[in-house]
Amino acid sequence: MENIRIQDLSGTKVSRRPLGALLRENLQNGFYEGRQMMAEKAGAPSSDAQRWLAIDWPEVEKHVYRLQVRIAKSIREQRWGRARALQHLLSRSFAAKVLAVKRVIFNKGSRTAGVDGVLWTSPGQYWRAAQKLRTAGYQAQPLRRIYIPKKNGKRRPLGIPTLHDRAMQALYALGLKPIAETTGDKHSYGFREKRSLHDACKQGFIVLAQRTAAQWVLEADIKACFDRISHEWLLTHIPLPKRVLRQWLKAGYMEKEARYETEDGTPQGGIISPILCNMALDGLEELVVPASRSRGRSKLHVIRYADDCAPRRRTGGFRSSVQPCCTRDEGGPLGAAVQA
Numbered sequence: 001m002e003n004i005r006i007q008d009l010s011g012t013k014v015s016r017r018p019l020g021a022l023l024r025e026n027l028q029n030g031f032y033e034g035r036q037m038m039a040e041k042a043g044a045p046s047s048d049a050q051r052w053l054a055i056d057w058p059e060v061e062k063h064v065y066r067l068q069v070r071i072a073k074s075i076r077e078q079r080w081g082r083a084r085a086l087q088h089l090l091s092r093s094f095a096a097k098v099l100a101v102k103r104v105i106f107n108k109g110s111r112t113a114g115v116d117g118v119l120w121t122s123p124g125q126y127w128r129a130a131q132k133l134r135t136a137g138y139q140a141q142p143l144r145r146i147y148i149p150k151k152n153g154k155r156r157p158l159g160i161p162t163l164h165d166r167a168m169q170a171l172y173a174l175g176l177k178p179i180a181e182t183t184g185d186k187h188s189y190g191f192r193e194k195r196s197l198h199d200a201c202k203q204g205f206i207v208l209a210q211r212t213a214a215q216w217v218l219e220a221d222i223k224a225c226f227d228r229i230s231h232e233w234l235l236t237h238i239p240l241p242k243r244v245l246r247q248w249l250k251a252g253y254m255e256k257e258a259r260y261e262t263e264d265g266t267p268q269g270g271i272i273s274p275i276l277c278n279m280a281l282d283g284l285e286e287l288v289v290p291a292s293r294s295r296g297r298s299k300l301h302v303i304r305y306a307d308d309c310a311p312r313r314r315t316g317g318f319r320s321s322v323q324p325c326c327t328r329d330e331g332g333p334l335g336a337a338v339q340a
Helices: 019-043 048-053 057-076 080-091 094-106 123-131 163-183 197-208 231-237 242-249 273-281 284-294 319-326
Strands: 143-149 155-160 220-222 253-255 258-260 301-305 308-313
Touching: 048 123, 057 080, 057 094, 057 163, 080 163, 094 123, 094 163, 123 163, 163 242, 163 273, 197 301, 231 242, 231 273, 284 301
Parallel strands: 143 253
Antiparallel strands: 143 155, 220 308, 253 258, 301 308
């Protein structure tokens, strides 16, 4: 997968930014938090629960969205240092922290505890959880391994992080999403903002409704994709603080009171895992389609929904074209193979 073009931002040095720009952003960020605190004083909320209930959510979402737009703009302009600086600013903002906690508590798995057995059940706990979202000294706990049944009778392993670890992932996902959305494959639809399975089906209809439509459709699944993504590749290419990302990847898991290490993969129960999976697979579409055209073959289209893809072409014999692109090459992200 060495040809997949994912920008490596992790080693990029952040250039010195004008003091006025940094001061202005810090003042804006501090102004919002100060305004929130002043609103609390005016309304006289005296408890953590009241502080949580007094949060102005439209203002919170607006603040986070503005920073996300600026991150996406910086990526489009290839200003990698500025993008990293804005990611850092977002991860430290009050608005992003409370929004991360809100995402965790409204997730359908919020009633499932991690290895620490902790659940958040009250507004006061939500407020205190947001205050504890700090990068300094952060140590991820092992995942709690559970199994869910699959349609074929087998069981799928899930790694359940603690609520605190889920909130930390949600916090950093806010800064990673704009990058993933800006650099993602055009016809990738799984776990994407404002995209769904219906959009993937629509694209399939558009491709198949043409007069020169494909006569063959291959439905493919990348075997154990989440479990086999290379940690080394993720740490090299994903634009997140390496220390934080390594905590999530190397946390290990607990099963029957025994701890096991994780050498590859990203847990399917993690909030940030779908984004990491998509970024690892981005470039597959560009790699497969031009390769087919360069050999003078008929047109081939790739529609991907997370680790499921449907390459479509007019004649058979395409397995040999697709499979090498999904196996582990030197420096590539996947140790996986296509299952037709």
